[in-house]
Amino acid sequence: MHDLHLRLITWVGCLFLFLTTAHSAPLNQPLVTLHQPVPGGVAVIEITPKLAKGTTPDIRFLHKRVLMTRDSAGRSFAIVGIPLSTKPGMHNITVATGTTKNSLSFEVRDKVYREQRITLKSNKHVHLSDEDLARYKREATLQDNAYQQFSQGHPSNLILDRPVDAPLSSPFGTKRYFNGEARAPHSGLDFAAPTGTPIKAPAAGTVILTGDFFFNGKTVFVDHGQGMISMFCHLSVIGVTEGQKLERGQVLGKVGATGRVTGAHLHWNVSLNDARVDPAIFIGLFSP
Secondary structure, X not given: OHHHHHHHHHHHHHHHHHOOOOOOOOOOHHHHHHOEOOOOOEEEEEOOOOOOOOOOOEEEEOOEEOEEEEOOOOOEEEEEEOOOOOOOEEEEEEEEEOOEEEEEEEEEOOOOOOEEEEOOOOOOOOOOOHHHHHHHHHHHHHHHHHHOOOOOOXXXXXXXXXXXXXXXXXXXXXXXEEOOEEOOOOOOEEEOXXXXXXXXXXXXXXXXXXXXXXOOEEEEEEEEEOOEEEXXXXXXXXXXXXXXXXXXXXXXXXXXXXXXXXXXXXXXXXXXXXXXXXXXXXXXXXXX
16 A cells, blocks of 8 residues: 555656646646647646636747637646747746736757658759749748638647548658758658548638648648647648638548659648647657
8 A cells, every 4th residue: 555655646746747847737638648848849838827717818939829728627728839940948938918928937858850861753842943932932921821820719629630540651840851952841740641532620620721832732721720720731632612611520622642742641730829840749649
């Protein structure tokens, strides 16, 4: 009995250490699974002092609005997306309510991402012509604007559904080299699904952008609420239109091999406060 008591004390102590110093009590299980404070991860930070019921503060990280949720006990939490470029160490969010503003700190831990070398049949998507570069810049502006949207509705669910039932083929954060040349790290999660596989919305939302883009091919952006944005690309078919409301699980398109790809797959991005974060966190597949 004495040993069991010690094990229980150790378990509780570890749970507290797992949370950031801003937390005053253990989180419920769904929020604990989201708390992965690494570059490209998510920090779950309790808002203190406790907010009055109905209060909607302006929470920001790196000057970007942050999603807020509440648990069954009435506590409020910031769900903070951490950009891949963030340095490990202590960081702060600001919480403004009326004329009051305070700062809450949290620690970002280090994480090492793997490398991937990809050979493309053509250098068209490596060395861009002037025409292709101009097209890319126009499309990048559209997509950046989509990622920066912040609607007021709360996401229908923070633990997301898989958009396709298929094995993972390329993880988030991988440092990529195309035909031997370094490019931006992998900003999403790839699923090895064949062409034509239906893609389902991982949470309810509104379609805010569709298009056939130079790098991403046929693409759909869905706004789930409060800066949580999903992006699905390389589709063969886009099955929705801009402004359309989607239910959780509704089909939005089909897997394909459009844009810069070596074969058919689904690339899925999740963005919080305009930071691309690891989608594996939201489907229970994150590896520290």
